[in-house]
Amino acid sequence: xxxxxxxxxxxxxxxxxxxxxxxxxxxxxxxxxxxxxxxxxxxxxxxxxxxxxxxxxxxxxxxxxxxxxxxxxxxxxxxxxxxxxxxxxxxxxxxxxxxxxxxxxxxxxxxxxxxxxxxxxxxxxxxxxxxxxxxxxxxxxxxxxxxxxxxxxxxxxxxxxxxxxxxxxxxxxxxxxxxxxxxxxxxxxxxxxxxxxxxxxxxxxxxxxxxxxxxxxxxxxxxxxxxxxxxxxxxxxxxxxxxxxxxxxxxxxxxxxxxxxxxxxxxxxxxxxxxxxxxxxxxxxxxxxxxxxxxxxxxxxxxxxxxxxxxxxx
Numbered sequence: 001x002x003x004x005x006x007x008x009x010x011x012x013x014x015x016x017x018x019x020x021x022x023x024x025x026x027x028x029x030x031x032x033x034x035x036x037x038x039x040x041x042x043x044x045x046x047x048x049x050x051x052x053x054x055x056x057x058x059x060x061x062x063x064x065x066x067x068x069x070x071x072x073x074x075x076x077x078x079x080x081x082x083x084x085x086x087x088x089x090x091x092x093x094x095x096x097x098x099x100x101x102x103x104x105x106x107x108x109x110x111x112x113x114x115x116x117x118x119x120x121x122x123x124x125x126x127x128x129x130x131x132x133x134x135x136x137x138x139x140x141x142x143x144x145x146x147x148x149x150x151x152x153x154x155x156x157x158x159x160x161x162x163x164x165x166x167x168x169x170x171x172x173x174x175x176x177x178x179x180x181x182x183x184x185x186x187x188x189x190x191x192x193x194x195x196x197x198x199x200x201x202x203x204x205x206x207x208x209x210x211x212x213x214x215x216x217x218x219x220x221x222x223x224x225x226x227x228x229x230x231x232x233x234x235x236x237x238x239x240x241x242x243x244x245x246x247x248x249x250x251x252x253x254x255x256x257x258x259x260x261x262x263x264x265x266x267x268x269x270x271x272x273x274x275x276x277x278x279x280x281x282x283x284x285x286x287x288x289x290x291x292x293x294x295x296x297x298x299x300x301x302x303x304x305x306x307x308x309x310x311x312x313x314x
Contacts, residue, residue: 096163096310099129103171107136107217117295120303129155136217141228148176153188164195166310170292174202178230196309197248201256201288204231204267234270241276247309248278255287
């Protein structure tokens with residue numbers, strides 16, 4: 001996996017970055033972006049929908065030397081450089097899976113630049129899956145939501161004996177993760193074993209995005225915004241939790257902008273009204289970027305919240 005330290009969402013002061021949406025995003029980070037350990041050798045699992053053009057939709061990182069790459073004939077597994085059957089290794093079969101969706105206003109970022117949280121989680125026996133999706137202007141919001149849904153269904157089909165799939169998204173990625181609360185899994189042929197959601201500094205009401213420069217790439221209409229707003233969908237659809245015990249953690253940073261605070265709290269309240277097991281957390285002394293960058297640290301409060309939720313520790 002590559003480590004792209006120059007990805008636009010990792011350089012918040014760059015010209016044209018989301019920081020220019022002043023009232024929306026937090027001030028630039030007070031320090032340099034963390035230069036945590038590079039992602040360890042892991043497995044890249046190709047979604048069936050993309051094997052034709054050899055694009056990897058998900059990268060799975062493990063504490064093994066397994067590597068899986070996509071080809072025209074489907075996933076091909078290698079262990080210690082020797083070919084093996086294209087089946088999930090036993091070490092993966094019964095692991096919890098942490099599935100991450102990157103932010104970047106749906107128009108920057110990538111799975112390769114978003115694997116910085118891998119080591120603290122894999123060290124505790126968690127498989128980490130970092131998902132890619134077609135960012136704007138190539139992808140529309142509807143397409144992004146569908147791709148993310150397909151990726152989760154793919155993980156479930158490939159690793160059916162998992163010990164739970166935990167979704168985490170940051171910023172725009174939190175929006176995509178939140179949309180999975182409302183997904184119709186029937187048409188994807190698999191109901192994922194969802195056991196938890198970590199929604200970090202997310203956007204749940206998309207209508208304000210229509211009025212800022214970031215919509216130039218998205219070309220989002222009012223209908224698009226309403227159809228893809230988790231806040232609105234939750235209230236209109238009155239979707240009930242499939243698993244009432246599935247926790248949904250809505251998280252925001254102390255130095256996130258007022259709009260992120262408003263949207264996070266209102267979405268948390270909507271979840272509670274809908275019967276979801278939701279909790280709200282404001283993390284001290286972090287801004288919109290530090291809140292997710294700090295996942296490189298094993299003792300970071302959010303890292304510990306994730307591990308405690310996965311392993312059901314009090």
